[in-house]
Amino acid sequence: xxxEKGSLGFRMFFASRDxxxxxxxxxxxxxxxPLNTLAEEEIHGWVAGRHLLDRNITEENAFLGGYxxxxxxQATKKVPxxxxxxxxxxxxxxxxxxxxxQYLKQTERSEIxxxxxxxxxxxxxxxLKGIEFVFDERSHMIYASGTSEKQVDAxxxxxxxxxxxxxxxxxxxxxxxxxEGVDVQHWGPCSFSDELEDGMVDGTAGREFLMxxxxxxxxxxxxENVPDAGEIAYMLEGPLTFVMEGKGAHxxxxxxxxxxxxxxxxSALISGKKLKKAKVHFVRGEETWQFAFDADEFVFRSLKxxxxxxxxxxxxxxERMVLLETFREIFFHLYSKFVKERNDEKxxxxxxxxxxxxxxxxxxxx
Numbered sequence: 001x002x003x004e005k006g007s008l009g010f011r012m013f014f015a016s017r018d019x020x021x022x023x024x025x026x027x028x029x030x031x032x033x034p035l036n037t038l039a040e041e042e043i044h045g046w047v048a049g050r051h052l053l054d055r056n057i058t059e060e061n062a063f064l065g066g067y068x069x070x071x072x073x074q075a076t077k078k079v080p081x082x083x084x085x086x087x088x089x090x091x092x093x094x095x096x097x098x099x100x101x102q103y104l105k106q107t108e109r110s111e112i113x114x115x116x117x118x119x120x121x122x123x124x125x126x127x128l129k130g131i132e133f134v135f136d137e138r139s140h141m142i143y144a145s146g147t148s149e150k151q152v153d154a155x156x157x158x159x160x161x162x163x164x165x166x167x168x169x170x171x172x173x174x175x176x177x178x179x180e181g182v183d184v185q186h187w188g189p190c191s192f193s194d195e196l197e198d199g200m201v202d203g204t205a206g207r208e209f210l211m212x213x214x215x216x217x218x219x220x221x222x223x224e225n226v227p228d229a230g231e232i233a234y235m236l237e238g239p240l241t242f243v244m245e246g247k248g249a250h251x252x253x254x255x256x257x258x259x260x261x262x263x264x265x266x267s268a269l270i271s272g273k274k275l276k277k278a279k280v281h282f283v284r285g286e287e288t289w290q291f292a293f294d295a296d297e298f299v300f301r302s303l304k305x306x307x308x309x310x311x312x313x314x315x316x317x318x319e320r321m322v323l324l325e326t327f328r329e330i331f332f333h334l335y336s337k338f339v340k341e342r343n344d345e346k347x348x349x350x351x352x353x354x355x356x357x358x359x360x361x362x363x364x365x366x
Contacts, residue, residue: 002145003049003069003134003324004317008303011152012328013142013167014178019068019135021059023163028057030162032073035126042076044154046162052128065318067137071130072146072158078127079120087116131155136325142167143324147299171298172205172335179332180339187342192355196272202245206295207274209338210236214275215355226333229326233283234334240265242273251276263364270359282330289327303327 002008032045032055048054048061049069062070091112092104104112131146131154144167146155156167168174176182184205191201192211214236216222226232238259243251252268259265276296282289287306294301305327308319342348 003132003143003320004064004313005320008145008305008324009147009299009301010143010145010303011147011297011299012170013144013156014170014174015135015140015142016166016168018137018140019142019163019165020137021063023068023165024057024059024062026163027062027070030158031055031057032075035075038075038077038126040077040121042074044072044074044158046158047071047073047130049132052130065314065321067317067321068135069133071132072155073128073130074154075126075128077121077124079117079124083120084113084117087120088113091116133159134321136321139325139328141170141328147301169297172209172295175298175332175335176205176339179336180343182339182343184339184342190348190352191272192274192352192359193270193272194356194360195270201272201274203274204296205339205342206298207243207276208342209335210275210278210293210295211355212338212342212351213280213334214278215358219354219358224330224334224337226330229329229333230284232330233281234330235281235283236275236278237281238279239277240275241277242268243276244271244273253277261364266359266362266364269362282327284326287323289323289330 002010027046030045032047032053033043034055035043035053037043045055046057047070048057049064049071050061052071052073054061054071057070062068088109092109095108095112096102096104131144131151133142133144133155135142144152144155146152152169156169159165159167173184176184187205189198189201189203190208191198193201213234217235222234224232224234239253239255240259241251241253242265252264252273254262254265254268277292277294280291280293289303289305291303292301293299305320305323308316308323310316310319341351
């Protein structure tokens with residue numbers, strides 16, 4: 001699974017308390033029911049991290065390398081649309097020939113569809129999917145593979161119902177409040193275009209952070225000394241997605257060619273759009289963390305961790321978690337630095353002025 005190998009797609013959560021060995025029995029009590037109990041309605045529950053049928057949750061398989069690692073699994077049965085349509089067509093033709101009809105009423109067709117679905121469903125194989133999570137007791141953070149709003153809601157609700165532990169998504173607002181005690185809702189709108197006043201634009205703290213990170217990478221050297229992580233270089237590249245609510249084109253994505261030097265990019269910035277999605281690199285020596293970042297909700301996709309040096313399963317997982325924790329430290333440090341600067345009215349006034357100049361003087365290719 002993702003936390004053991006390959007690239008990662010995840011969100012981070014602040015846990016209201018530590019998840020410990022004492023919670024293993026609670027997860028076991030809410031394990032995924034046997035698949036033979038699956039009918040038309042979905043079933044869901046917890047499984048251990050080895051695979052999606054690892055229903056016997058014990059202390060031994062709930063932990064890997066000292067980290068609590070479990071999965072919220074969901075099982076459903078569905079009749080493929082193509083099969084359902086074909087079977088319905090067969091039944092409809094048979095009924096029309098038997099009754100001498102040229103067509104069937106909608107109510108008749110609906111009843112046939114219902115009967116066909118009931119007949120086929122028991123023979124359909126179950127479809128399994130899961131939201132994997134890892135709890136890091138050193139940072140008291142939860143990393144979960146669910147990134148959509150629906151997945152986040154399901155994970156947070158199930159974790160609370162199972163353990164009584166709440167998981168608060170580490171989004172721009174929550175992170176600013178928890179790390180710096182700042183309420184970003186008190187920030188006024190900010191325009192990075194000389195052609196638009198502040199009150200004429202919208203945006204979120206996350207988009208402003210990504211714009212600031214981009215500016216710092218190009219105009220402040222893109223180097224940061226991060227406590228416990230060392231000297232980190234950072235940079236942004238395409239594909240890029242810019243957003244501004246309102247009239248006209250709300251969103252523009254630049255993917256091919258040289259998006260950083262395109263006329264379309266500069267036009268988007270001047271029109272008041274802010275960067276919402278980009279590919280970001282963190283570099284420490286020969287180590288690189290590369291990921292696609294969605295600034296609105298702080299969703300990380302396709303995160304490639306630096307290469308690990310061990311090959312056994314436990315050792316490799318531990319190394320990956322240490323590298324993931326280093327990534328979190330870097331990200332938290334950069335965002336905290338932004339929040340402090342953004343919250344200082346005098347300092348931010350100078351930063352905004354510099355960023356507007358950066359936008360207006362941005363070079364473009366022919």
